Amino acid sequence: MQFQVLGVNHHTADVAVRERLSLGPDQVAASLAAWARRFPDVPLVILSTCNRTEWYTEQPVDEETLTQFWAQAVDLAGWEEPLRSALYRYGGEVAARHLFRVAAGLDSAVLGESEILGQVKQAWLVAQSTMALGSLNRLFAAAVRVGKRARHETGIGKNALSIGHAVVELAERVLGSLHSRQALIVGAGEMAALAGRHLKTAGIGGITVINRTPERAQALAEELSGRAYGLTALPKLLFQHDVVVAATASPLPLVTRAVVREAYGQGMGRRHRFWFDLGVPRNIEPGIDGQLEGLFLYDIDDVRGVVEANRRLRLREVEAVERILEEGLVGLKEELGALEAGPLIRLLRQKAERIRQEEIDRAFAKLPAMTPEERAVFDQTTRLILNKFLNDAMVSLRQWGQDDTKHQYLEAVRELFRLSEGSSEAPMAGPWTLAKSEG
Amino acid sequence: MLGSALLAITGIAYGAGTWWAVAAFYEPWRQRWAYGLAWVGWLAETGWLGWSAYALGGTALFTLDRWLGLLEWLSLAVFFVFASRRNWETVLGFLLPVIFLLWAVGILTASARSRPDVLGALLVLHILLAALAYVALLLSALLATMYTEKERELRRKHVRLFYYRLPALESMDGLSASLITAGVVLLMAAIFTGAVWEKEVSGRYWTWSAKEIWTLVTWVAYSLYLLARWRWGWRGHRAAVWAMAAFLLVVVNLFAINALFPGFHALVF
Known part of the structure; x- marks a missing residue:
């Protein structure tokens, strides 16, 4: 496992640095194309979101080469130092584990958020559409699998972690599906709009907006x-709606006991309702x-x-996600081990046969x-002798293929049995230098 | 031997299922195991009821253990129908402890007596209707309990287990009311078939026995619940408290009335 990741994220860089270093979709495509032209044998994937920009390569690539490409994509003039201090580089298994954590949402600013997957x-x-990704394909496929499992098998992605989302969640926990419900948004400011957007996304039946300034309401x-x-x-609309979100800057309460008493007298008092008062003052x-x-x-x-x-609940799920992550890592190692030892086996x-x-x-x-x-009988017997003799060797070769520290054993076997003779598997040539990875 | 084995499997599955179903409130992945154990218990109980009927040459519902067995069996059957349609597995965390308790009571009061020869078709129908009515009322009371637990967390603004695990308040309230509607209709049908059977046996439709009076009181209590919902718009907390309180009448009817007063229903002891 020779993967490498080099990048910055919300743990190492503040938003000013991150926004400077992040790549838009066009910049990602252009960088990948330029990379593929220059290093067609070194697969690369660029992950750039608002919280991170990371360069994943199949094998170690020196920092200079990568930052050079980074500088071609975005203007880094004057930002070299912040980049250098925010930059991290992981290699091998650590890089794979890092990507798994990212895909599972463990490395996100909002723990367990699903957008990152x-x-x-x-x-x-x-990246796939630009170049052949080799074993990076297997790494990303495994990461996506881990991300999906984390969300399906644990509660890491469940329950709201923002005010707007929590409004929807609470309303649903009382009223059930919101599809046939009506929401009243009192106010047209940022918080009111945020809650309104979440309710709309949740598929609420209808939304009414009221505001002191009708134009803003409109x-x-x-x-x-x-x-x-x-x-x-x-007063009239208040009781025609199941969900009310009040978020105005009014210094005095808009909904008073007198208003409620009047509506209650009209016989509209007993159904379930959820009112959210997001204003300060209330x-x-x-x-x-x-x-x-019922209110x-x-x-x-x-x-x-x-x-x-909800956040505490998600934190309790981290352990379960870590277990899935380790399983994913074991699976990936086996897969890569088979890939690594496969040609030799x-x-x-073939030679024995x-x-x-x-x-x-x-x-x-x-x-x-x-x-x-x-x-x-003679033919079958000799075949069985051969298979039995080679069986232990096959098992060992597969295990060595999974272990970076035992790769030289594979080479030794190749030399011992003179298996490389006539083979076209020459080491790849490229302008990169093998960098010392953290893994 | 086979009957004892089936009964033991039923109890073990219900007991283990209870533990897993309650633990599933804390760790949802346990839900699948609880559900599986409930199925094992239910299938074993199906076998036990069938074996009992075969061994005794009749339905033998005149003993308390078999009558409770029927109630357990029907409760789970109704639950499986609802759970498969509505994804309401968490109800199991409330239902299985009750079922396990009923099973334990059945074991402690197990009786060798049986009167299969007395059971005509009308009486079997009466017993089945009554059992279904009690099952509907039991499930409605459990839903009402779940409602009040979740509502309490929401009112205290300190969300914990039930906020996360139980269905929406309005759904529980609505389903509880639907079950009570079914329970009222079934109980009325049970009273009617019981009266017709009584006429055949003693020549009178209504004898003002303690059982008849208490069942009528129970039926009136639940009918008032429906009236309050329909006429005065009762919903939520008030309705849930009424449903739970009214179920106490059912409990008294099932155990105390049968134990304390003589009559046909006393035979179950």
Whole structure:
């Protein structure tokens, strides 16, 4: 396993450095094309997201060569020092484990977020369309498998970690599917828009926006495919909606006990509702939920409390994901080991079989009286002897193929049995220098 | 021998299933095992009920252990139907402990007595209707309990296990009400078939026995629940508390009334 990753991420660089170093889709494609022209035998995958830019190569490549290409893609003038101090490089198994952690969401700023898995897949596909990826293909395929397993078999990607998403989650935990529900967004500021977008993405049945300035309400309503009203419609609309998100800058509560009492008197008080008061100062009079049966009222701190509980829950899943990750690593090593030792095993078997066949033919020539049945027994017996003799050697070769420290054993076997003679497997030539990896 | 083995497998599967189903609240991957164990227990119980009927030459539902066995069997059968359609496996964490408890009570009160010759088709129908009614009411009470547990976490704004593992409040509330509707109809049908059978045996439809009165009170309590939902819009917490309280009437009916008062239903002891 000779992989290498070189890059920066949110752990090592702040956003100013990351945005300078990140590559857009066009820059990634151009860099890959330039790389493929110059080093067609060195597979490369570039993963560039808002939290990381990483260069994965099949074998160690020196830092200079890679940063040179990086500098061709983005203007690094004046950023050399921040890049150098933020740069990390892992090699071999450590590099593979790093990619697995990235794909599983363990290395994300938001633990377990699922977007990164799609980004890993996309980076892999883009690189695939540019050059042959060799064993990098197996590395990325294994990483995607690990990422999928982590999300299916553990709770690492479950439960909301943002306020907007938590609003949807809480509403769904009370009301079930939101497809037939109506949401009222009070306010047209950033928080209101954020919650509205999450509700829309969750497929809520309809959204109404009300705001002191009708034009702003209209603009947000258009974005959310909803209806817009002025603030005066609030008392009437409040009880026609299942989910209410209030996020205005009003210094006084907009929803008071008097408003609720009036609506309750109209016989609209007992169904389940969820009101979110995301405004500071609060837009809904505190304690109003005690006045109305079936109403749940959460302010911004309550929602944050749920987000924090969700985060703790995800942290508890890390151990299970690490187990999946180790299994993935073992699987990858086996796969690569078979790949590494495969040609040698084939050569050894071919040579042994050729010798057996020659000796059998010679023996048959000396014993012309042998019946076809006797010949078959003779043939079968010699084959069994050969297989039994080679079996342990095959197992050892496969194991050595998985272990970087025992690669020289493979070479020794090749020399011992003179298996490289006539083979076209010459070492690859390239302008890179083998770098000392951290792994 | 075969009957004892099947009964033992049933109990072991229900017991182990209970442990796994409760543990699944903490570690969801255990859910599959709990579900599998519930199936094993249910299949073994199917065998045990069948074997009992074969060995005694009749349905033999006049003993408490077999009657409870029928209740356990039907509860799980109804659960499997719901769980396969709605992905509600977590109900098992509440249902299996109750089923295991019923199994244990059945074992402790196991009786060799049987009256298979008395069971005509009408009486079998009456027993089945009553059992189905009790199963519906049991499941509704469990859903109401689940509702109040999850609601408590949400009201305290301190989300823990049930917030994550239990279905949406409104879904539990709606399903509980549907089960009570079914339970009320089935109980009414059971009372009706019981009355017709009583007429055949004693010449009177209604004898004002403790069992009849208590069953009627139970039926009225659940009917009031439905009336409150329909007429006064009861939902959520209030409805859940009513469903749980009303189920106490069923428990008293099943155990105390049968034990304390003489009559046909006392035969189960």
